[in-house]
Amino acid sequence: MRRALLVALLLAASVALSLSTGVRSITLAEALSAVTAYDLHDPAHVTLMAIRLPRLVAGLVAGAALGVAGTVMQTLTRNPLADPGILGINAGAAFALLLGAAVLGRSDQGAVALFAFPGAALASLAVFSLGGGLRGEAGPVRLTLAGAALNALLLSMVTALVLIRQDSLDILRFWVAGSLTEAVYRPVAGMALVMLAGAALAFLIAPLIEALSMGANVARGLGTQPARVQAGGLVAVTLTTGAAVAIAGPIAFLGLMAPHLARAAAGASMRAQLLISAALGAIILTLADVAGRLVLAPGEVRAGIMVALLGGPLFIWIARRLRPGAMS
């Protein structure tokens, strides 16, 4: 309970920081009055409502989505290194988005965002089957290497596409960046609903996933059908990852980090982990975005880079701690 309170406090603090930090500093009192008594002629109010708030909401939604996606993937595959970025699912969504933008020849944000979902679904399916997940034997090494390979392949295709369609480089570029700066132009509200749907599904089937993570035979003995649970998990991962990529671009390592911290804070129950992990994902991405605004002010560093700078070392730490027996 105390930990849940701590997480809630952190969330409130990061929200306040995100609203007040930037090229123009805004006090919390100003922020409050912008909500309660919006004044069109007050530049602080306009900055807040038109730029900072969409950006904050996008960060919260995408961060929570990646926290949920990471928790589901790590439990489902019994792989502590699973993350939508590392396993190439982000890249699948991003590639499909770019392809969609190139085919439609426009950057109609709403329609183009929908391409993220088939992309994420295909990439999840590909990496799970390549990593042996469909046979219930997705060891960390196997899955991680398959993911790294898929990620490299998709990123090469993204690079090729961006270089081929140089005219649309600007339309294409912003979705590959992993940044919240363009949040105003993204379908944040719609994607928030999709994220909630995915998170709700994950929450609903969490006990079944936990049963499956004890091994396919145990799960069958407990009366669950492994194939259905896996399919449900893949749908939840697809919905959450797709929503995150559609509003923030491919952000790696957040889905790795949040579940690990959540396990430390929430204990063994997957439902508690999902809630805490979603909150932590939102907090980390928001703080990374704030940090990115501060380090090179008045310039900006993309939130995705700030997250990766923390996530890479964490990946090494987890890889070191993997027991040799758990490697295959």
Place this chain on the structure above:
Amino acid sequence: MKRVILLAGLLGLATVAALLHGQLDVGPSVLWQGLVTGEGPGALILDTIRGPRVATALGAGAVLGLSGTIFQTLFRNPLAAPDLLGFNAGAGLAIIAGIAFGIALPAPVLAAAGGLVVAVLVGLLAYRRGHGTPALTIILVGLGTGFTATALATFLMTLLPGTAAAEAQRWLTGSLAARDWGHAGQVWGIGVPLALLAFAQARHLMAMELGGELASGLGVRVERTRWQVSATAVLLAAAGVAVAGPVPFVALMAGPFGARMTGARGPAGRMAAGAAAGALIVVLADLLARATLPGLQLPVGVATGLLGAPYLLWRLSREMDRGDL
């Protein structure tokens, strides 16, 4: 023997094809005339347009392939290649850092320093006291170190002004655009002595391949040999990265591909085959990247990524079926 000639023949053919084809195709007779007389369009292509580029591609591919083969033999694992282990990313990071902070050192020196620092880091981070470090731990730690180095390089790129950042991005993908004889001289001048050193170490490598215990029984100082041979291989990879960027998957593919083609068994034979296969892969990938789509020159790294990633996936599924992974 026949198969060695086949690989050499393929390499020769690929080199000639790379000189003949591009945004503008020329005939073999034009090229020959240029070679003999030193005049005409053939000479222009040999001297400035494609000659240095192809020579650089051959050299970079050879050192990367050789480096990969050495690591794969040393760790007795086909996935232990400098690109998967993060050394290429470290070399790339060092070069970007050089641009960002205005460090006036030659690119190969920076690349070597970056590659070595990452190699030492991976070695230290993966090391576990008491029991031997499994190759897979080294690979995962290397992968993570590579991720971190790439993230740092991307971070540093945001410090650069727009055009320099775009150039750096292209460079990080692995590109052979606008290479001159300086680049070719660099990779060959550094690569040949390092390769000789590597072949001198092949005897140790043969002992190491028997496994740590047998090797030390034969009087090889295992840890020291491992560090020495690794250092040579890291420097070889860095020499390639310095002129062509961190071209992905070449070091990974070259060793098994060369061994399969030539049937070479001993370490020295496989090293030679891996170097030749690396050169072949890079020359062909560069040709593919710049000559397949009219009016468009893709960086060579995109082509090796498109070829190499499916190879890695195939390799993984094979290792899994055999139960090695």
